[in-house]
Amino acid sequence: MTAPAPAATRRRATAPWPALLVLAAVGLAALLPELLAPHDPFTQNVTERLAGPTATHPFGTDELGRDLLSRVVHGTRATLVTALLALAFAFGLSLLVGLAAGYLGGLVDRVLMAGVDVLLALPSLLISLLIVSGLGTGPGNLAVAVGIASVPALARVTRAEVLRVSSQPFVEAAAGFGVARHRVLPRHVLPHARGPISALAALELATMVLSVSALSFLGYGTQPPDPEWGTLIAGGRDYFATAWWLTTLPGAVLACVVLALHRLGRAVGHANEGLTP
Protein backbone atom coordinates (compact mmCIF):
# COMPACT_ATOMS: atom_id res chain seq x y z
CA MET A 1 0.00 0.00 0.00
CA THR A 2 1.24 3.45 -0.79
CA ALA A 3 1.77 6.16 1.75
CA PRO A 4 -1.32 8.12 2.66
CA ALA A 5 -1.77 11.03 0.34
CA PRO A 6 -1.05 14.50 1.69
CA ALA A 7 -3.92 16.82 2.50
CA ALA A 8 -6.40 17.25 -0.30
CA THR A 9 -4.95 19.64 -2.82
CA ARG A 10 -6.66 22.94 -2.56
CA ARG A 11 -8.52 23.62 -5.75
CA ARG A 12 -8.50 27.12 -7.08
CA ALA A 13 -11.48 29.00 -5.74
CA THR A 14 -14.05 29.79 -8.40
CA ALA A 15 -17.03 32.02 -7.92
CA PRO A 16 -19.93 29.89 -6.66
CA TRP A 17 -22.29 30.86 -9.48
CA PRO A 18 -25.26 28.60 -8.62
CA ALA A 19 -25.23 29.86 -5.04
CA LEU A 20 -24.97 33.47 -6.16
CA LEU A 21 -27.87 32.94 -8.57
CA VAL A 22 -30.05 31.50 -5.80
CA LEU A 23 -29.15 34.35 -3.47
CA ALA A 24 -29.80 36.96 -6.18
CA ALA A 25 -33.27 35.47 -6.68
CA VAL A 26 -33.84 35.53 -2.92
CA GLY A 27 -32.73 39.14 -2.74
CA LEU A 28 -35.06 40.08 -5.56
CA ALA A 29 -37.93 38.18 -3.92
CA ALA A 30 -37.33 40.02 -0.67
CA LEU A 31 -37.07 43.48 -2.26
CA LEU A 32 -39.62 43.25 -5.09
CA PRO A 33 -41.82 40.19 -4.50
CA GLU A 34 -44.42 41.50 -6.97
CA LEU A 35 -41.90 41.01 -9.76
CA LEU A 36 -41.40 37.28 -9.16
CA ALA A 37 -44.76 36.17 -7.77
CA PRO A 38 -47.16 35.05 -10.48
CA HIS A 39 -50.27 35.80 -8.38
CA ASP A 40 -51.39 37.77 -5.37
CA PRO A 41 -50.41 35.87 -2.19
CA PHE A 42 -53.71 36.64 -0.41
CA THR A 43 -56.27 36.17 -3.20
CA GLN A 44 -58.44 33.18 -2.37
CA ASN A 45 -59.98 30.98 -5.02
CA VAL A 46 -62.45 28.43 -3.68
CA THR A 47 -62.68 26.53 -6.92
CA GLU A 48 -58.98 25.73 -6.86
CA ARG A 49 -58.44 24.64 -3.28
CA LEU A 50 -55.54 22.24 -2.58
CA ALA A 51 -54.71 21.85 -6.27
CA GLY A 52 -51.38 20.21 -7.09
CA PRO A 53 -48.61 21.91 -9.03
CA THR A 54 -49.64 22.98 -12.54
CA ALA A 55 -48.34 25.42 -15.14
CA THR A 56 -50.38 28.31 -13.72
CA HIS A 57 -49.62 27.35 -10.11
CA PRO A 58 -46.10 25.83 -10.17
CA PHE A 59 -46.16 25.14 -6.43
CA GLY A 60 -49.88 24.27 -6.30
CA THR A 61 -52.46 26.02 -4.13
CA ASP A 62 -53.28 25.90 -0.43
CA GLU A 63 -56.48 25.16 1.49
CA LEU A 64 -57.95 28.55 0.53
CA GLY A 65 -56.91 28.33 -3.11
CA ARG A 66 -54.04 30.82 -2.68
CA ASP A 67 -51.07 30.39 -5.00
CA LEU A 68 -48.28 28.74 -2.98
CA LEU A 69 -45.37 30.01 -5.12
CA SER A 70 -46.58 33.57 -4.61
CA ARG A 71 -46.83 32.98 -0.88
CA VAL A 72 -43.32 31.55 -0.77
CA VAL A 73 -41.98 34.53 -2.75
CA HIS A 74 -43.79 37.01 -0.53
CA GLY A 75 -42.69 35.08 2.56
CA THR A 76 -39.03 35.58 1.67
CA ARG A 77 -38.94 39.06 3.14
CA ALA A 78 -40.33 37.98 6.52
CA THR A 79 -37.78 35.17 6.91
CA LEU A 80 -34.83 37.10 5.53
CA VAL A 81 -35.44 40.38 7.36
CA THR A 82 -35.85 38.55 10.69
CA ALA A 83 -32.66 36.57 10.06
CA LEU A 84 -30.74 39.70 9.01
CA LEU A 85 -31.96 41.58 12.08
CA ALA A 86 -30.83 38.67 14.22
CA LEU A 87 -27.46 38.70 12.46
CA ALA A 88 -27.01 42.45 12.98
CA PHE A 89 -27.99 42.11 16.62
CA ALA A 90 -25.67 39.15 17.19
CA PHE A 91 -22.74 40.80 15.45
CA GLY A 92 -23.18 44.12 17.22
CA LEU A 93 -23.28 42.52 20.62
CA SER A 94 -20.57 39.93 20.05
CA LEU A 95 -18.28 42.53 18.49
CA LEU A 96 -18.67 44.60 21.62
CA VAL A 97 -18.04 41.64 23.92
CA GLY A 98 -15.25 40.14 21.82
CA LEU A 99 -13.43 43.44 21.31
CA ALA A 100 -13.67 44.36 24.96
CA ALA A 101 -12.44 40.96 26.08
CA GLY A 102 -9.70 40.64 23.48
CA TYR A 103 -8.40 44.17 23.65
CA LEU A 104 -8.81 45.13 27.29
CA GLY A 105 -7.80 41.72 28.59
CA GLY A 106 -7.30 41.11 32.29
CA LEU A 107 -10.33 41.02 34.54
CA VAL A 108 -12.75 42.21 31.82
CA ASP A 109 -11.61 39.36 29.61
CA ARG A 110 -11.97 36.76 32.33
CA VAL A 111 -15.42 37.87 33.44
CA LEU A 112 -16.79 38.18 29.90
CA MET A 113 -15.37 34.85 28.75
CA ALA A 114 -16.62 33.07 31.85
CA GLY A 115 -20.11 34.30 30.96
CA VAL A 116 -19.65 33.28 27.35
CA ASP A 117 -18.49 29.80 28.34
CA VAL A 118 -21.52 29.26 30.52
CA LEU A 119 -23.83 30.31 27.69
CA LEU A 120 -21.93 28.08 25.27
CA ALA A 121 -22.75 25.13 27.51
CA LEU A 122 -26.45 25.60 26.78
CA PRO A 123 -27.89 24.70 23.36
CA SER A 124 -28.76 27.84 21.41
CA LEU A 125 -32.33 26.70 20.72
CA LEU A 126 -32.93 26.52 24.46
CA ILE A 127 -31.64 30.08 24.91
CA SER A 128 -33.84 31.27 22.04
CA LEU A 129 -36.89 29.60 23.57
CA LEU A 130 -36.17 31.22 26.94
CA ILE A 131 -35.92 34.67 25.36
CA VAL A 132 -39.10 34.13 23.33
CA SER A 133 -40.99 33.16 26.45
CA GLY A 134 -39.68 36.25 28.21
CA LEU A 135 -40.25 38.76 25.43
CA GLY A 136 -43.30 37.15 23.84
CA THR A 137 -43.76 35.96 20.27
CA GLY A 138 -43.50 37.93 17.03
CA PRO A 139 -40.84 38.45 14.35
CA GLY A 140 -39.04 41.26 16.19
CA ASN A 141 -38.67 39.30 19.41
CA LEU A 142 -37.69 36.26 17.38
CA ALA A 143 -34.82 38.21 15.83
CA VAL A 144 -33.57 39.19 19.29
CA ALA A 145 -33.92 35.62 20.54
CA VAL A 146 -32.05 34.08 17.61
CA GLY A 147 -29.44 36.84 17.68
CA ILE A 148 -28.60 36.54 21.36
CA ALA A 149 -28.40 32.76 21.14
CA SER A 150 -25.42 32.98 18.79
CA VAL A 151 -23.59 35.76 20.63
CA PRO A 152 -21.42 33.41 22.77
CA ALA A 153 -19.89 31.58 19.81
CA LEU A 154 -19.40 34.76 17.79
CA ALA A 155 -17.89 36.64 20.72
CA ARG A 156 -15.31 33.86 21.12
CA VAL A 157 -14.32 34.10 17.46
CA THR A 158 -14.14 37.90 17.60
CA ARG A 159 -11.95 37.78 20.69
CA ALA A 160 -9.61 35.21 19.13
CA GLU A 161 -9.38 37.32 15.98
CA VAL A 162 -8.59 40.49 17.97
CA LEU A 163 -5.91 38.64 19.93
CA ARG A 164 -4.39 37.29 16.70
CA VAL A 165 -4.25 40.69 15.02
CA SER A 166 -3.20 42.51 18.19
CA SER A 167 -0.03 40.44 18.43
CA GLN A 168 1.01 41.33 14.87
CA PRO A 169 4.13 43.49 14.62
CA PHE A 170 2.37 46.41 12.96
CA VAL A 171 -0.06 46.77 15.85
CA GLU A 172 2.79 46.72 18.31
CA ALA A 173 4.57 49.22 16.10
CA ALA A 174 1.55 51.50 16.11
CA ALA A 175 1.52 51.40 19.88
CA GLY A 176 5.25 51.98 19.87
CA PHE A 177 4.85 55.08 17.72
CA GLY A 178 2.58 56.47 20.38
CA VAL A 179 -0.77 55.98 18.64
CA ALA A 180 -3.44 56.32 21.32
CA ARG A 181 -4.95 53.06 22.54
CA HIS A 182 -8.47 54.01 21.56
CA ARG A 183 -7.31 54.65 18.00
CA VAL A 184 -5.33 51.46 17.53
CA LEU A 185 -8.42 49.30 17.82
CA PRO A 186 -10.62 50.84 15.11
CA ARG A 187 -7.79 51.91 12.77
CA HIS A 188 -5.40 48.99 12.95
CA VAL A 189 -6.95 45.94 14.56
CA LEU A 190 -10.52 45.91 13.29
CA PRO A 191 -9.84 46.18 9.53
CA HIS A 192 -7.63 43.09 9.67
CA ALA A 193 -10.15 41.03 11.56
CA ARG A 194 -12.80 41.85 8.97
CA GLY A 195 -12.00 39.06 6.49
CA PRO A 196 -12.55 36.02 8.71
CA ILE A 197 -15.52 37.66 10.37
CA SER A 198 -17.24 38.36 7.05
CA ALA A 199 -16.87 34.72 6.03
CA LEU A 200 -18.43 33.79 9.31
CA ALA A 201 -21.30 36.21 8.66
CA ALA A 202 -22.53 34.24 5.63
CA LEU A 203 -22.38 30.94 7.54
CA GLU A 204 -24.04 32.55 10.53
CA LEU A 205 -26.82 33.96 8.34
CA ALA A 206 -27.50 30.43 7.10
CA THR A 207 -27.84 29.24 10.69
CA MET A 208 -30.13 32.14 11.47
CA VAL A 209 -32.40 31.51 8.49
CA LEU A 210 -32.71 27.94 9.81
CA SER A 211 -33.37 29.04 13.39
CA VAL A 212 -35.87 31.72 12.40
CA SER A 213 -37.85 29.35 10.22
CA ALA A 214 -37.73 26.60 12.86
CA LEU A 215 -39.06 28.94 15.55
CA SER A 216 -41.68 30.29 13.14
CA PHE A 217 -42.62 26.70 12.40
CA LEU A 218 -43.22 26.26 16.13
CA GLY A 219 -45.53 29.29 15.95
CA TYR A 220 -43.45 32.00 17.63
CA GLY A 221 -42.83 34.25 14.61
CA THR A 222 -44.90 35.67 11.79
CA GLN A 223 -48.54 34.72 12.25
CA PRO A 224 -50.82 33.52 9.44
CA PRO A 225 -52.25 34.72 7.10
CA ASP A 226 -48.95 36.58 6.54
CA PRO A 227 -46.59 34.26 4.69
CA GLU A 228 -43.24 33.20 6.11
CA TRP A 229 -41.31 30.04 5.21
CA GLY A 230 -41.53 28.26 8.54
CA THR A 231 -45.13 29.39 9.05
CA LEU A 232 -46.06 28.15 5.56
CA ILE A 233 -44.60 24.72 6.28
CA ALA A 234 -46.40 24.58 9.63
CA GLY A 235 -49.68 25.51 7.91
CA GLY A 236 -49.21 22.77 5.34
CA ARG A 237 -49.05 20.10 8.07
CA ASP A 238 -52.83 20.13 8.46
CA TYR A 239 -53.21 18.90 4.87
CA PHE A 240 -50.16 16.71 4.98
CA ALA A 241 -51.81 13.46 3.92
CA THR A 242 -53.38 14.89 0.78
CA ALA A 243 -51.35 17.91 -0.29
CA TRP A 244 -47.62 17.06 -0.19
CA TRP A 245 -46.60 20.25 -1.97
CA LEU A 246 -47.68 22.52 0.90
CA THR A 247 -44.84 21.35 3.12
CA THR A 248 -42.35 19.91 0.63
CA LEU A 249 -41.88 22.81 -1.78
CA PRO A 250 -41.42 25.70 0.68
CA GLY A 251 -39.02 23.47 2.63
CA ALA A 252 -37.03 22.74 -0.53
CA VAL A 253 -36.70 26.47 -1.19
CA LEU A 254 -35.53 26.99 2.37
CA ALA A 255 -32.95 24.20 2.12
CA CYS A 256 -31.62 25.61 -1.18
CA VAL A 257 -31.17 29.06 0.33
CA VAL A 258 -29.35 27.68 3.36
CA LEU A 259 -27.07 25.62 1.11
CA ALA A 260 -26.36 28.65 -1.05
CA LEU A 261 -25.41 30.68 2.03
CA HIS A 262 -23.12 27.85 3.20
CA ARG A 263 -21.46 27.77 -0.20
CA LEU A 264 -20.99 31.53 -0.19
CA GLY A 265 -19.53 31.42 3.29
CA ARG A 266 -17.02 28.76 2.25
CA ALA A 267 -16.10 30.72 -0.87
CA VAL A 268 -15.52 33.92 1.12
CA GLY A 269 -13.52 31.90 3.63
CA HIS A 270 -11.31 30.47 0.90
CA ALA A 271 -10.83 33.89 -0.64
CA ASN A 272 -9.69 35.21 2.73
CA GLU A 273 -7.64 32.13 3.58
CA GLY A 274 -6.89 31.48 7.20
CA LEU A 275 -10.37 30.71 8.40
CA THR A 276 -11.70 27.24 7.76
CA PRO A 277 -15.40 27.09 8.44
Add this chain to the structure above:
Amino acid sequence: MAEILDPTVPPAAPARRAGHAARRAGSFAAVVLSAYTLAFFLLYALPSDPVALMLERRSSGAGGASPERIAALREAHGLDDPLLLRYLTTLGRLLTGDLGTSFQSGRPVPEVLAAVAPGTLSLAAAALVIAVPFSVALALVTSWRSDGLAYRLLRHAPALIAAIPAFWLGLLLLRLFSFTLGWVPSSGGEGLAGLVLPAVALALPVSAALAAVLVRSLDDVRQAPFVELLTARGLPWRRVYLAHVARNALLPFVTLAGLTVGGVLVGTVITETVFARAGLGRLLASSVETQDAPVILAITVLAALVFATVNLAVDLLYPLLDPRLRRENGGAPA
Protein backbone atom coordinates in the same frame (compact mmCIF):
# COMPACT_ATOMS: atom_id res chain seq x y z
CA MET B 1 7.44 23.88 34.38
CA ALA B 2 11.06 22.88 35.11
CA GLU B 3 10.29 21.33 38.45
CA ILE B 4 7.62 19.17 36.87
CA LEU B 5 10.04 17.85 34.28
CA ASP B 6 12.73 17.24 36.86
CA PRO B 7 12.52 13.53 37.72
CA THR B 8 13.99 14.07 41.20
CA VAL B 9 11.06 16.17 42.33
CA PRO B 10 8.27 13.87 43.54
CA PRO B 11 5.15 14.49 41.49
CA ALA B 12 2.30 16.21 43.24
CA ALA B 13 -0.19 14.33 41.14
CA PRO B 14 -2.87 13.45 43.69
CA ALA B 15 -3.17 17.07 44.86
CA ARG B 16 -3.28 18.30 41.28
CA ARG B 17 -5.91 15.77 40.39
CA ALA B 18 -8.00 16.76 43.38
CA GLY B 19 -7.69 20.40 42.38
CA HIS B 20 -8.77 19.52 38.87
CA ALA B 21 -11.82 17.65 40.14
CA ALA B 22 -12.74 20.57 42.40
CA ARG B 23 -12.45 23.01 39.53
CA ARG B 24 -14.64 20.78 37.41
CA ALA B 25 -17.25 20.53 40.14
CA GLY B 26 -17.16 24.31 40.42
CA SER B 27 -17.81 24.79 36.72
CA PHE B 28 -20.58 22.20 36.93
CA ALA B 29 -22.30 24.29 39.60
CA ALA B 30 -21.63 27.49 37.64
CA VAL B 31 -23.34 26.19 34.50
CA VAL B 32 -26.44 24.99 36.36
CA LEU B 33 -26.70 28.14 38.48
CA SER B 34 -26.23 30.40 35.46
CA ALA B 35 -28.87 28.50 33.52
CA TYR B 36 -31.25 29.00 36.42
CA THR B 37 -30.36 32.69 36.76
CA LEU B 38 -30.70 33.34 33.04
CA ALA B 39 -34.01 31.52 32.88
CA PHE B 40 -35.38 33.16 36.00
CA PHE B 41 -34.70 36.73 34.94
CA LEU B 42 -35.82 36.17 31.37
CA LEU B 43 -39.05 34.61 32.57
CA TYR B 44 -39.92 36.88 35.47
CA ALA B 45 -38.16 40.21 34.94
CA LEU B 46 -39.37 40.86 31.42
CA PRO B 47 -42.60 42.78 30.87
CA SER B 48 -44.93 39.99 29.78
CA ASP B 49 -47.47 39.13 32.49
CA PRO B 50 -47.91 35.38 32.98
CA VAL B 51 -51.07 35.73 35.06
CA ALA B 52 -52.87 37.91 32.53
CA LEU B 53 -51.83 35.48 29.83
CA MET B 54 -52.97 32.46 31.84
CA LEU B 55 -56.40 34.01 32.51
CA GLU B 56 -56.74 34.98 28.88
CA ARG B 57 -56.09 31.37 27.87
CA ARG B 58 -58.22 29.75 30.53
CA SER B 59 -61.24 31.99 30.08
CA SER B 60 -61.21 32.46 26.35
CA GLY B 61 -64.52 34.14 25.57
CA ALA B 62 -65.72 34.17 29.19
CA GLY B 63 -65.52 37.96 29.35
CA GLY B 64 -62.18 38.26 31.15
CA ALA B 65 -61.33 38.05 34.82
CA SER B 66 -61.96 40.58 37.54
CA PRO B 67 -59.06 42.61 38.92
CA GLU B 68 -59.58 40.89 42.28
CA ARG B 69 -59.09 37.50 40.68
CA ILE B 70 -55.89 38.65 38.98
CA ALA B 71 -54.62 40.06 42.26
CA ALA B 72 -55.44 36.83 44.08
CA LEU B 73 -53.60 34.76 41.47
CA ARG B 74 -50.58 37.05 41.53
CA GLU B 75 -50.54 36.68 45.29
CA ALA B 76 -50.87 32.89 45.10
CA HIS B 77 -47.94 32.58 42.72
CA GLY B 78 -45.88 35.10 44.71
CA LEU B 79 -45.57 37.42 41.72
CA ASP B 80 -45.86 40.59 43.85
CA ASP B 81 -42.76 39.98 45.96
CA PRO B 82 -39.57 41.85 45.04
CA LEU B 83 -37.72 40.17 42.19
CA LEU B 84 -34.52 39.46 44.07
CA LEU B 85 -36.41 37.90 46.96
CA ARG B 86 -38.29 35.66 44.53
CA TYR B 87 -35.02 34.76 42.85
CA LEU B 88 -33.60 33.55 46.15
CA THR B 89 -36.74 31.81 47.43
CA THR B 90 -37.21 30.01 44.10
CA LEU B 91 -33.58 28.91 44.18
CA GLY B 92 -34.00 27.68 47.74
CA ARG B 93 -37.11 25.73 46.78
CA LEU B 94 -35.36 24.23 43.77
CA LEU B 95 -32.51 23.04 45.97
CA THR B 96 -34.98 21.24 48.20
CA GLY B 97 -36.62 19.68 45.17
CA ASP B 98 -39.73 21.87 45.10
CA LEU B 99 -40.27 22.81 41.46
CA GLY B 100 -43.48 24.77 41.99
CA THR B 101 -46.86 24.58 40.31
CA SER B 102 -47.61 24.88 36.62
CA PHE B 103 -49.43 28.14 35.79
CA GLN B 104 -51.26 26.44 32.99
CA SER B 105 -52.54 23.20 34.48
CA GLY B 106 -52.32 24.02 38.18
CA ARG B 107 -50.59 20.69 38.84
CA PRO B 108 -47.18 20.33 40.50
CA VAL B 109 -44.36 20.69 37.98
CA PRO B 110 -42.67 17.32 38.81
CA GLU B 111 -45.95 15.59 38.07
CA VAL B 112 -46.28 17.44 34.75
CA LEU B 113 -42.70 16.56 33.77
CA ALA B 114 -42.86 12.95 34.90
CA ALA B 115 -45.96 12.37 32.80
CA VAL B 116 -44.12 13.05 29.54
CA ALA B 117 -40.45 12.37 30.39
CA PRO B 118 -40.37 8.66 29.43
CA GLY B 119 -41.35 9.44 25.84
CA THR B 120 -38.50 11.92 25.51
CA LEU B 121 -35.97 9.64 27.17
CA SER B 122 -36.70 6.73 24.85
CA LEU B 123 -36.65 9.04 21.82
CA ALA B 124 -33.34 10.63 22.83
CA ALA B 125 -31.79 7.24 23.62
CA ALA B 126 -32.90 5.81 20.28
CA ALA B 127 -31.54 8.86 18.46
CA LEU B 128 -28.17 8.51 20.17
CA VAL B 129 -28.03 4.81 19.35
CA ILE B 130 -28.53 5.73 15.69
CA ALA B 131 -26.44 8.91 15.54
CA VAL B 132 -23.18 7.68 17.07
CA PRO B 133 -22.55 4.56 14.92
CA PHE B 134 -23.86 6.32 11.82
CA SER B 135 -21.58 9.33 12.20
CA VAL B 136 -18.55 7.15 12.96
CA ALA B 137 -19.23 4.95 9.93
CA LEU B 138 -19.80 7.94 7.67
CA ALA B 139 -16.60 9.62 8.81
CA LEU B 140 -14.53 6.43 8.50
CA VAL B 141 -15.76 5.79 4.97
CA THR B 142 -15.32 9.42 3.95
CA SER B 143 -11.80 9.79 5.25
CA TRP B 144 -10.44 6.42 4.07
CA ARG B 145 -8.26 8.18 1.52
CA SER B 146 -7.91 11.90 1.06
CA ASP B 147 -7.91 11.48 -2.73
CA GLY B 148 -10.44 8.67 -2.85
CA LEU B 149 -13.81 8.63 -4.54
CA ALA B 150 -15.60 8.37 -1.20
CA TYR B 151 -13.82 11.45 0.05
CA ARG B 152 -14.85 13.50 -2.94
CA LEU B 153 -18.43 12.23 -2.84
CA LEU B 154 -19.07 12.31 0.88
CA ARG B 155 -16.91 15.20 2.03
CA HIS B 156 -19.78 17.63 1.82
CA ALA B 157 -22.45 15.22 3.05
CA PRO B 158 -22.39 16.49 6.66
CA ALA B 159 -22.75 20.11 5.54
CA LEU B 160 -25.54 19.05 3.20
CA ILE B 161 -27.46 17.28 5.95
CA ALA B 162 -26.89 20.19 8.30
CA ALA B 163 -28.40 22.58 5.75
CA ILE B 164 -31.70 20.70 5.68
CA PRO B 165 -34.16 22.21 8.17
CA ALA B 166 -34.74 19.59 10.87
CA PHE B 167 -38.49 20.10 10.93
CA TRP B 168 -38.73 19.73 7.19
CA LEU B 169 -36.59 16.60 7.22
CA GLY B 170 -38.97 15.05 9.75
CA LEU B 171 -41.96 15.89 7.60
CA LEU B 172 -40.27 14.44 4.51
CA LEU B 173 -39.47 11.18 6.32
CA LEU B 174 -43.03 11.00 7.60
CA ARG B 175 -44.37 11.63 4.11
CA LEU B 176 -42.15 9.01 2.50
CA PHE B 177 -42.25 6.17 5.01
CA SER B 178 -45.72 6.55 6.52
CA PHE B 179 -47.89 7.96 3.79
CA THR B 180 -46.28 6.76 0.58
CA LEU B 181 -44.71 3.45 1.61
CA GLY B 182 -46.87 2.76 4.66
CA TRP B 183 -43.99 1.11 6.58
CA VAL B 184 -44.58 2.86 9.90
CA PRO B 185 -47.61 4.41 11.57
CA SER B 186 -47.92 8.15 10.93
CA SER B 187 -48.48 9.17 14.53
CA GLY B 188 -49.31 7.83 17.93
CA GLY B 189 -47.28 4.68 17.36
CA GLU B 190 -46.17 3.68 20.86
CA GLY B 191 -43.97 0.69 20.15
CA LEU B 192 -40.68 0.42 18.33
CA ALA B 193 -42.30 1.08 14.95
CA GLY B 194 -43.50 4.48 16.07
CA LEU B 195 -40.11 5.34 17.51
CA VAL B 196 -37.92 4.62 14.48
CA LEU B 197 -38.89 7.54 12.28
CA PRO B 198 -38.69 10.30 14.91
CA ALA B 199 -35.41 8.85 16.16
CA VAL B 200 -33.93 8.93 12.64
CA ALA B 201 -35.19 12.47 12.09
CA LEU B 202 -33.63 13.54 15.37
CA ALA B 203 -30.38 11.62 14.78
CA LEU B 204 -29.57 12.88 11.28
CA PRO B 205 -28.74 16.54 12.07
CA VAL B 206 -26.80 15.47 15.16
CA SER B 207 -24.78 12.88 13.26
CA ALA B 208 -24.00 15.45 10.57
CA ALA B 209 -22.34 17.66 13.16
CA LEU B 210 -20.50 14.68 14.68
CA ALA B 211 -19.31 13.36 11.34
CA ALA B 212 -18.02 16.78 10.28
CA VAL B 213 -15.83 17.01 13.37
CA LEU B 214 -14.68 13.43 13.06
CA VAL B 215 -13.69 13.78 9.41
CA ARG B 216 -11.56 16.81 10.27
CA SER B 217 -10.00 14.91 13.14
CA LEU B 218 -9.22 11.88 10.94
CA ASP B 219 -7.70 14.14 8.30
CA ASP B 220 -5.47 15.72 10.92
CA VAL B 221 -4.29 12.47 12.44
CA ARG B 222 -3.58 10.97 9.03
CA GLN B 223 -0.86 13.57 8.53
CA ALA B 224 0.89 12.76 11.79
CA PRO B 225 4.48 11.47 11.44
CA PHE B 226 3.67 8.16 13.14
CA VAL B 227 1.27 7.30 10.33
CA GLU B 228 4.02 7.75 7.78
CA LEU B 229 6.32 5.62 9.90
CA LEU B 230 3.83 2.80 10.22
CA THR B 231 3.15 2.85 6.51
CA ALA B 232 6.87 2.88 5.75
CA ARG B 233 7.31 -0.18 7.94
CA GLY B 234 4.93 -1.98 5.62
CA LEU B 235 1.79 -2.13 7.70
CA PRO B 236 -1.23 -2.43 5.42
CA TRP B 237 -3.21 0.83 5.18
CA ARG B 238 -6.30 -0.93 6.50
CA ARG B 239 -4.46 -1.69 9.76
CA VAL B 240 -2.86 1.73 9.96
CA TYR B 241 -6.20 3.42 9.36
CA LEU B 242 -8.44 1.39 11.64
CA ALA B 243 -6.06 0.49 14.44
CA HIS B 244 -4.01 3.68 14.64
CA VAL B 245 -5.51 6.65 12.80
CA ALA B 246 -9.12 5.98 13.79
CA ARG B 247 -8.20 5.21 17.36
CA ASN B 248 -6.41 8.50 17.78
CA ALA B 249 -9.03 10.46 15.91
CA LEU B 250 -11.87 9.08 17.97
CA LEU B 251 -10.47 10.69 21.10
CA PRO B 252 -11.68 14.24 20.41
CA PHE B 253 -15.01 12.65 19.57
CA VAL B 254 -15.56 11.88 23.24
CA THR B 255 -15.38 15.56 24.14
CA LEU B 256 -18.39 16.12 21.88
CA ALA B 257 -20.55 13.95 24.11
CA GLY B 258 -22.04 16.93 25.94
CA LEU B 259 -22.77 18.70 22.70
CA THR B 260 -24.34 15.56 21.27
CA VAL B 261 -26.59 14.88 24.22
CA GLY B 262 -27.53 18.57 24.27
CA GLY B 263 -28.31 18.58 20.57
CA VAL B 264 -30.46 15.48 20.87
CA LEU B 265 -32.38 16.75 23.88
CA VAL B 266 -33.08 20.18 22.47
CA GLY B 267 -33.85 18.64 19.10
CA THR B 268 -36.81 16.88 20.66
CA VAL B 269 -38.58 20.26 20.72
CA ILE B 270 -38.81 20.11 16.94
CA THR B 271 -39.06 16.34 16.49
CA GLU B 272 -41.84 15.83 19.02
CA THR B 273 -43.81 18.68 17.48
CA VAL B 274 -43.40 17.31 13.96
CA PHE B 275 -44.34 13.76 14.94
CA ALA B 276 -47.01 14.85 17.45
CA ARG B 277 -45.39 12.85 20.26
CA ALA B 278 -45.91 13.73 23.90
CA GLY B 279 -42.63 14.62 25.58
CA LEU B 280 -40.52 17.21 27.34
CA GLY B 281 -39.65 18.96 24.08
CA ARG B 282 -43.25 19.45 23.07
CA LEU B 283 -44.11 20.44 26.64
CA LEU B 284 -41.39 23.09 26.48
CA ALA B 285 -42.70 24.36 23.13
CA SER B 286 -46.25 24.69 24.42
CA SER B 287 -45.09 26.17 27.73
CA VAL B 288 -43.18 28.86 25.85
CA GLU B 289 -46.36 29.75 24.01
CA THR B 290 -48.40 30.01 27.22
CA GLN B 291 -45.47 31.45 29.21
CA ASP B 292 -45.83 28.75 31.84
CA ALA B 293 -42.76 30.01 33.67
CA PRO B 294 -42.39 27.31 36.36
CA VAL B 295 -42.43 24.53 33.74
CA ILE B 296 -39.93 26.34 31.48
CA LEU B 297 -37.68 27.05 34.43
CA ALA B 298 -37.75 23.42 35.55
CA ILE B 299 -37.00 22.09 32.06
CA THR B 300 -34.13 24.57 31.61
CA VAL B 301 -32.53 23.63 34.91
CA LEU B 302 -33.03 19.95 34.14
CA ALA B 303 -31.40 20.38 30.72
CA ALA B 304 -28.48 22.30 32.23
CA LEU B 305 -28.04 19.54 34.81
CA VAL B 306 -27.87 16.91 32.08
CA PHE B 307 -25.34 18.83 29.93
CA ALA B 308 -23.19 19.70 32.92
CA THR B 309 -23.23 16.09 34.14
CA VAL B 310 -22.23 14.72 30.75
CA ASN B 311 -19.44 17.28 30.42
CA LEU B 312 -18.22 16.55 33.92
CA ALA B 313 -18.20 12.82 33.24
CA VAL B 314 -16.24 13.32 30.02
CA ASP B 315 -13.74 15.56 31.74
CA LEU B 316 -13.12 13.08 34.51
CA LEU B 317 -12.97 10.11 32.12
CA TYR B 318 -10.71 11.75 29.57
CA PRO B 319 -7.42 11.00 31.37
CA LEU B 320 -8.40 7.33 31.41
CA LEU B 321 -8.71 7.38 27.63
CA ASP B 322 -5.66 9.51 26.88
CA PRO B 323 -2.55 8.18 28.61
CA ARG B 324 -0.67 11.42 27.88
CA LEU B 325 -2.92 13.25 30.35
CA ARG B 326 -2.19 10.67 33.03
CA ARG B 327 1.53 11.21 32.91
CA GLU B 328 2.85 13.74 35.36
CA ASN B 329 4.46 16.00 32.78
CA GLY B 330 1.11 16.57 31.16
CA GLY B 331 1.83 15.24 27.71
CA ALA B 332 5.34 16.52 27.02
CA PRO B 333 7.26 14.14 24.74
CA ALA B 334 8.91 11.40 26.75
